[in-house]
Amino acid sequence: MSQLTDAFATQTGMSKTDSERFIKSFFDMISEGLMVNGRVKIKGLGTFRVVQVKDRESVRVNTGERFVIPGYRKVAFTPDNNLKESINKPFSAFETVVLTDTQAGLLETVDEPESKAAKRPTDAAKVTESSSGQKRESASEPVSAQEPVTEKVSKQESKPKSKSKSKPKSKSEKARKTGEKISAKVGEPQVKEITRKRGTRLILKFLLWILAILLVLLVLTYLFWPLLGQKFFKQFDIESRRKTDRIETVIDQDAGDVTMQPGAESMEPAGVEPTEEVVQPEQIRSSSTPSAVFRLNVADQNKDLADFTAADTVNYRMTGTMSTHYVKSGETLTRIALNYYGTKKLWPYIAAYNKMSNYNALKIGRKLLIPVLEAK
Amino acid sequence: MEQLLMIILTNHIMNNKQFLAELSKRCNLSVTETEKNAEALINVMESIWHDGDSVNLSGFGLLGVRKKKERVSVSPSTGVKMLVPPKLVLTYKPSPVLKEKVNTKNYGEEV
Numbered sequence: 001m002s003q004l005t006d007a008f009a010t011q012t013g014m015s016k017t018d019s020e021r022f023i024k025s026f027f028d029m030i031s032e033g034l035m036v037n038g039r040v041k042i043k044g045l046g047t048f049r050v051v052q053v054k055d056r057e058s059v060r061v062n063t064g065e066r067f068v069i070p071g072y073r074k075v076a077f078t079p080d081n082n083l084k085e086s087i088n089k090p091f092s093a094f095e096t097v098v099l100t101d102t103q104a105g106l107l108e109t110v111d112e113p114e115s116k117a118a119k120r121p122t123d124a125a126k127v128t129e130s131s132s133g134q135k136r137e138s139a140s141e142p143v144s145a146q147e148p149v150t151e152k153v154s155k156q157e158s159k160p161k162s163k164s165k166s167k168p169k170s171k172s173e174k175a176r177k178t179g180e181k182i183s184a185k186v187g188e189p190q191v192k193e194i195t196r197k198r199g200t201r202l203i204l205k206f207l208l209w210i211l212a213i214l215l216v217l218l219v220l221t222y223l224f225w226p227l228l229g230q231k232f233f234k235q236f237d238i239e240s241r242r243k244t245d246r247i248e249t250v251i252d253q254d255a256g257d258v259t260m261q262p263g264a265e266s267m268e269p270a271g272v273e274p275t276e277e278v279v280q281p282e283q284i285r286s287s288s289t290p291s292a293v294f295r296l297n298v299a300d301q302n303k304d305l306a307d308f309t310a311a312d313t314v315n316y317r318m319t320g321t322m323s324t325h326y327v328k329s330g331e332t333l334t335r336i337a338l339n340y341y342g343t344k345k346l347w348p349y350i351a352a353y354n355k356m357s358n359y360n361a362l363k364i365g366r367k368l369l370i371p372v373l374e375a376k
Numbered sequence: 377m378e379q380l381l382m383i384i385l386t387n388h389i390m391n392n393k394q395f396l397a398e399l400s401k402r403c404n405l406s407v408t409e410t411e412k413n414a415e416a417l418i419n420v421m422e423s424i425w426h427d428g429d430s431v432n433l434s435g436f437g438l439l440g441v442r443k444k445k446e447r448v449s450v451s452p453s454t455g456v457k458m459l460v461p462p463k464l465v466l467t468y469k470p471s472p473v474l475k476e477k478v479n480t481k482n483y484g485e486e487v
Contacts, residue, residue, distance in 0.1 A: 004431055007420045012413060022403055022413055027436040029399045031474050033390040043392040044418045048468075050478055073478045075437070077468030083418075087425055087441060087466050094461030099448065 034075060046079040316346070318353055318371035327366045333359060340370050349373060425466065437470040 009019040030048055033040040039049040055071040085092065325336060337347035351359055353371040400410040421431050421439070430440025444463040451458065470478075 003429075004420060004424065007423070008417055011420055012416050014413075023417060023433075025402050026399060026414065026417060027433050029395060029402065031436055031477065033395060033398070034474075035477060037390040040390045040395060041392055042395060042414070042418075044415060045421075046466075075468075075470040075474060075478055077439075077466075079466040083422065083466065086422060088464045089426075091462055091464055094446075096461060097459045099457040099459055 042080075044080055044083065046077060046083060048075060048077050050074070051076050315376050316349065316373040317376055318349060319374050320372050321353075322370045322372040325368045325370055327362055327364055327368060329364050331362070333362060336368065336370070341373065346373065433471075435471055435473050437468055437474060439466065439468050441465070442467045 005016060005020045005023060008014075008023060009016050012019065014022070030040050030042070034048055034050055039047060041047045050073050052073055053071050056069050057066055058069050059066055079087070322340065325340075327336075333347040333350055334344040337350055338344045340350075349371055350368060354368050396407055396410050396414065399414070400407045403410060405413070424431055425439075425441045428441060430438055432438050442465050444465055446462045447460050449458050449460050450456070
């Protein structure tokens with residue numbers, strides 16, 4: 001403390017009492033800030049913060065009964081990155097090295113004497129009780145008596161095969177492993193406690209963020225719903241329609257083939273639409289020939305291409321009006337297309353030709369112009 | 377619930393600016409002066425740490441340098457063994473006075 005104040009006074013040129021006061025208030029300020037805010041960040045030094053430690057259960061070492069260690073708050077400090085580096089300067093030349101297996105093995109063998117010496121006593125104390133009986137059986141082997149290891153090892157030793165020279169090595173390895181396990185068990189709870197706490201906090205933060213983002217998204221979609229909805233649903237409608245149409249055309253092919261029987265073609269449109277004649281008999285008759293011709297083409301194609309894909313529907317041009325059609329109850333665009341072109345697929349041309357905005361609202365009595373389609 | 381509350385509580389950060397402002401009020405100094413002083417103080421402490429000594433502040437705690445030994449770490453996912461080099465680390469040990477203060481009931485209420 002006095003060393004610090006002296007050095008500080010000389011550096012800043014303040015009087016000793018002043019510098020002492022400054023230093024005192026500096027650190028008082030930190031502790032007060034901790035009391036109020038829980039976290040104090042100081043440039044060039046680091047962050048002090050108060051951390052809540054949860055209640056946790058533990059076991060009394062002597063009696064084995066469980067008891068609860070009550071939670072508490074502790075003050076933690078993480079140094080500033082720059083400060084960390086400057087303090088670690090003497091060792092900054094070192095870097096973490098990835099070890100190959102052989103290197104690791106060498107290191108372990110070097111470490112073994114120390115670690116073994118430290119860990120084996122505990123090992124031995126635990127194991128001697130359980131494996132003492134078996135040891136007596138295998139007492140004829142001096143090696144096993146000297147190195148009381150786990151039950152498994154002593155069992156192996158009692159077998160005649162284990163007398164080979166390679167055994168001691170594996171034994172020592174096992175001893176080390178068990179030792180490590182025990183030491184790990186001792187060390188684990190504390191480490192786990194800390195990491196778990198950090199983990200839960202991180203997860204909670206993460207969840208909060210996700211919630212916030214979701215909320216924002218919800219609000220945005222609510223605001224822009226009209227726009228989004230229109231576009232999306234229009235597309236969806238067309239697509240779903242096309243899909244159903246494709247399925248139906250497959251079925252229709254059979255029907256089409258039936259109607260393709262000679263002589264039946266010219267009769268067809270009239271047969272399907274008997275009421276059409278009542279409304280506009282002349283136009284239907286005039287249109288029946290080109291539609292029949294067209295139907296022939298389509299039907300030929302259908303015969304050749306069993307899989308008449310949606311892409312084919314783009315391959316036509318509209319060149320003038322074939323006829324006019326008045327919509328009757330129960331009719332749809334696809335039905336009309338089927339009547340005129342022999343396939344439901346080409347309904348979009350009718351819609352496009354009439355500049356329809358809403359394909360679903362087809363009013364009864366509406367006048368539709370049926371375009372002549374020419375293959376491109 | 378408690379955890380959430382603690383997060384909200386502990387996420388109140390007193391940053392450098394606020395800290396310096398408060399400190400300047402207390403010491404009757406201008407903010408720029410206090411900033412200079414604080415920097416100087418940290419530099420002095422740093423030089424002390426470079427010498428390997430620790431700074432003991434009564435009522436606050438002990439800030440000192442510790443050496444961490446090199447160790448072999450195994451990444452749990454890949455199983456790759458790494459040799460982590462020795463390190464010098466700045467550590468903080470709060471004084472019993474501060475510990476008690478932090479664990480009193482009215483923590484976080486006296487704003």
